[in-house]
Amino acid sequence: xxxxxxxxxxxxxxxxxxxxxxxxxxxxxxxxxxxxxxxxxxxxxxxxxxxxxxxxxxxxxxxxxxxxxxxxxxxxxxxxxxxxxxxxxxxxxxxxxxxxxxxxxxxxxxxxxxxxxxxxxxxxxxxxxxxxxxxxxxxxxxxxxxxxxxxxxxxxxxxxxxxxxxxxxxxxxxxxxxxxxxxxxxxxxxxxxxxxxxxxxxxxxxxxxxxxxxxxxxxxxxxxxxxxxxxxxxxxxxxxxxxxxxxxxxxxxxxxxxxxxxxxxxxxxxxxxxxxxxxxxxxxxxxxxxxxxxxxxxxxxxxxxxxxxxxxxxxxxxxxxxxxxxxxxxxxxxxxxxxxxxxxxxxxxxxxxxxxxxxxxxxxxxxxxxxxxxxxxxx
Amino acid sequence: xxxxxxxxxxxxxxxxxxxxxxxxxxxxxxxxxxxxxxxxxxxxxxxxxxxxxxxxxxxxxxxxxxxxxxxxxxxxxxxxxxxxxxxxxxxxxxxxxxxxxxxxxxxxxxxxxxxxxxxxxxxxxxxxxxxxxxxxxxxxxxxxxxxxxxxxxxxxxxxxxxxxxxxxxxxxxxxxxxxxxxxxxxxxxxxxxxxxxxxxxxxxxxxxxxxxxxxxxxxxxxxxxxxxxxxxxxxxxxxxxxxxxxxxxxx
Numbered sequence: 001x002x003x004x005x006x007x008x009x010x011x012x013x014x015x016x017x018x019x020x021x022x023x024x025x026x027x028x029x030x031x032x033x034x035x036x037x038x039x040x041x042x043x044x045x046x047x048x049x050x051x052x053x054x055x056x057x058x059x060x061x062x063x064x065x066x067x068x069x070x071x072x073x074x075x076x077x078x079x080x081x082x083x084x085x086x087x088x089x090x091x092x093x094x095x096x097x098x099x100x101x102x103x104x105x106x107x108x109x110x111x112x113x114x115x116x117x118x119x120x121x122x123x124x125x126x127x128x129x130x131x132x133x134x135x136x137x138x139x140x141x142x143x144x145x146x147x148x149x150x151x152x153x154x155x156x157x158x159x160x161x162x163x164x165x166x167x168x169x170x171x172x173x174x175x176x177x178x179x180x181x182x183x184x185x186x187x188x189x190x191x192x193x194x195x196x197x198x199x200x201x202x203x204x205x206x207x208x209x210x211x212x213x214x215x216x217x218x219x220x221x222x223x224x225x226x227x228x229x230x231x232x233x234x235x236x237x238x239x240x241x242x243x244x245x246x247x248x249x250x251x252x253x254x255x256x257x258x259x260x261x262x263x264x265x266x267x268x269x270x271x272x273x274x275x276x277x278x279x280x281x282x283x284x285x286x287x288x289x290x291x292x293x294x295x296x297x298x299x300x301x302x303x304x305x306x307x308x309x310x311x312x313x314x315x316x317x318x319x320x321x322x323x324x325x326x327x328x329x330x331x332x333x334x335x336x337x338x339x340x341x342x343x344x345x346x347x348x349x350x351x352x353x354x355x356x357x358x359x360x361x362x363x364x365x366x367x368x369x370x371x372x373x374x375x376x377x378x379x
Numbered sequence: 380x381x382x383x384x385x386x387x388x389x390x391x392x393x394x395x396x397x398x399x400x401x402x403x404x405x406x407x408x409x410x411x412x413x414x415x416x417x418x419x420x421x422x423x424x425x426x427x428x429x430x431x432x433x434x435x436x437x438x439x440x441x442x443x444x445x446x447x448x449x450x451x452x453x454x455x456x457x458x459x460x461x462x463x464x465x466x467x468x469x470x471x472x473x474x475x476x477x478x479x480x481x482x483x484x485x486x487x488x489x490x491x492x493x494x495x496x497x498x499x500x501x502x503x504x505x506x507x508x509x510x511x512x513x514x515x516x517x518x519x520x521x522x523x524x525x526x527x528x529x530x531x532x533x534x535x536x537x538x539x540x541x542x543x544x545x546x547x548x549x550x551x552x553x554x555x556x557x558x559x560x561x562x563x564x565x566x567x568x569x570x571x572x573x574x575x576x577x578x579x580x581x582x583x584x585x586x587x588x589x590x591x592x593x594x595x596x597x598x599x600x601x602x603x604x605x606x607x608x609x610x611x612x613x614x615x616x617x618x619x620x621x622x623x624x625x626x627x628x629x630x
Contacts, residue, residue, distance in 0.1 A: 079531070080533070084529070084532035090529025092547075094544075104533050137623060154533075163532075
C-alpha cells in the first residue's frame with residue numbers, strides 16, 4: 001500500500017555542506033498494517049514520512065501509495081487522499097470542531113450535509129458527544145480531546161492511507177495509553193495502512209505490525225516488533241531497544257500463547273487421593289479445583305496432601321489470583337511476582353478455568369527464539 | 380455554575396447603574412455648560428464645527444481607508460515565503476515613514492502634490508501605513524508553523540491556507556494594527572490644515588495664533604470626541620468581527 005524504493009533526501013546546509021537526511025530507504029507497508037518509523041531525533045524518520053505526502057520534496061527514489069507512483073499525482077490531490085496527523089495536532093483555532101473535521105471532505109467537494117453527518121459519526125467513534133462538541137472551538141477542549149479530534153479529522157474522507165507524526169507525543173502518559181488503546185480498537189475495524197513516526201520504543205511495540213529503525217538517515221532494520229526485540233541486527237539497535245528488551249517482548253505475547261492445558265483438574269467432591277494421583281501422574285506440584293460448572297475455585301498443593309484423606313473440599317486453598325487468557329504476559333508476570341507465585345491459573349472472561357501458566361513456560365517461550373540462533377550465545 | 384451566572388448578573392446590573400449615574404451626571408453637566416462657557420462656544424462656532432468636522436472625517440476616512448487598502452495586501456505580500464529575504468529591509472523603508480515627523484512628511488508632500496487636500500491625504504496615508512503593514516506582517520508570521528503544515532498536509536492550496544487559516548488567525552493582531560493606525564491618523568489629521576487640507580486643525584491653529592481660547596476648544600473637543608468614537612467603533616469591530624475561537628476578548 002505504501003512502498004518506498006531507494007528514497008533519498010539530501011539537505012543543503014547554509015554553510016554549503018550537505019546532509020543526508022534519508023539514504024536509500026526502501027520499505028513496504030502492506031494494506032491494513034501499522035508501520036512505526038522509530039529512531040532517535042535527527043535520524044530521518046520524520047523526513048521520510050513527510051516525503052510520502054510531498055511536504056518535503058524527495059531528492060531521488062520512488063514512492064508508491066495505493067499502487068500509484070506519487071510522481072504522477074498532483075501533490076495537492078495526493079495529500080487529500082492521505083490522512084495526516086501531527087504532534088501539535090494542528091486544529092484550526094478559528095474553526096469549530098465540526099468545520100475542522102470537515103476540511104478534507106469540503107476540499108473534495110462533498111455535499112455539505114453528508115460531510116457534517118460524517119463529522120458527527122466520527123466524534124461518536126471516539127466517545128465525544130457530537131451534540132456537545134460539534135459547535136465548540138478547539139480551545140474549549142482538553143489536550144486529549146483535541147488529539148482525538150486530530151485523528152478523526154484525518155479519517156474524515158476515509159483515506160486508505162494515514163501518516164502520523166508522533167501523534168500521541170504531546171499527551172500525558174495516562175491519556176496517551178487510553179488514546180493508543182482507543183486507536184488500536186478503531187484500527188481493527190478500519191484497517192487503514194499507517195506510517196507512524198515515534199521515538200518511543202514502548203509505543204512502537206504496542207502499535208506496530210512492523211517497525212523500521214532509522215539511524216543517520218539509514219533504515220537499519222525493518223521487522224516485526226517481536227523479531228526486532230528477539231534479534232536486533234546490530235549493537236546500535238540492541239542498545240536503542242534497551243537492555244530490558246526481552247522483558248519488552250512480554251507485552252507482545254498473550255497468556256494463551258504459553259498456557260498449559262487445563263484438562264487436569266479436580267472438583268470439590270473428588271477424593272484427595274485421586275487428586276494426588278493425578279498430580280503425580282502429570283508431574284505437577286499443584287492442581288486446580290473447579291466449581292460445578294468449571295469456574296476456578298481453589299487449588300491443592302501436593303506437599304500439603306501427601307498424607308491427607310477425605311475430599312478435595314476439605315483441604316483446598318483459595319487461589320491468591322488468576323489471570324485472563326487474553327491478558328498479555330507482562331500483566332501476568334507482574335501479577336505472579338506480586339503474589340510470589342511460580343504459576344497461575346488462567347480463566348476466561350466469565351471466570352471459567354482454562355489452563356495455567358508457569359514461570360518456566362514463560363522463560364522457555366522467550367528463550368526459544370534465542371536458542372534458534374546459535375550466534376546469540378557468543379555475542 | 381449558577382453562582383457564576385448570578386455573579387455576572389450582579390456585575391452587569393452594577394455596570395448599568397454606573398452608566399445611569401454617569402449619564403445623569405453628564406447630562407446635568409452639559410445642561411449647565413450649555414448655559415455657560417461651552418454653550419457660548421457652541422453658539423459661536425457651531426457652523427464651523429459641523430463643516431470642519433465633516434471635512435476632518437473625510438480626511439480620516441479616505442487616508443486611513445487607503446492605508447488599509449494598501450497596507451493589508453502589502454503586509455500579506457511581505458509575509459509570503461518567497462519575500463522572506465527582502466521583508467525586513469522593506470519594512471525598514473516603511474519604518475522611515477514613522478521616523479520622519481508627520482509634519483515633515485506633510486511639508487514634503489507639498490513639494491510633490493502642491494497645496495490642498497491631496498498632499499494632506501498623502502501625508503496622513505504615509506503616517507498610517509506602517510502600523511498596518513507591520514501588524515499584518517507580524518500577525519501572519521506569528522501563525523504557528525504547525526497550523527500551516529497541517530493545512531498543507533491535508534491538501535489545502537496556498538491561497539486557501541491564506542484565506543481559511545492564516546488570515547483568520549492573524550486577524551486579531553491585524554486589527555490591533557488598524558486600531559493603532561486610525562488613532563494616529565485621527566490625532567495627526569489636524570496638521571492637515573497647515574498645508575491647506577482643511578479639517579478641525581483650522582480652529583485649533585487659528586485659535587492658537589489669535590490666542591482665542593474659545594476657538595481653540597471648538598477644535599480640540601471635537602477632535603478628542605472623534606478619536607474616542609473611532610476607537611470605540613474599532614474596538615466593537617474587533618470584538619464582533621474576529622471569530623470566537625481566536626478572539627481573546629471573547630470567552
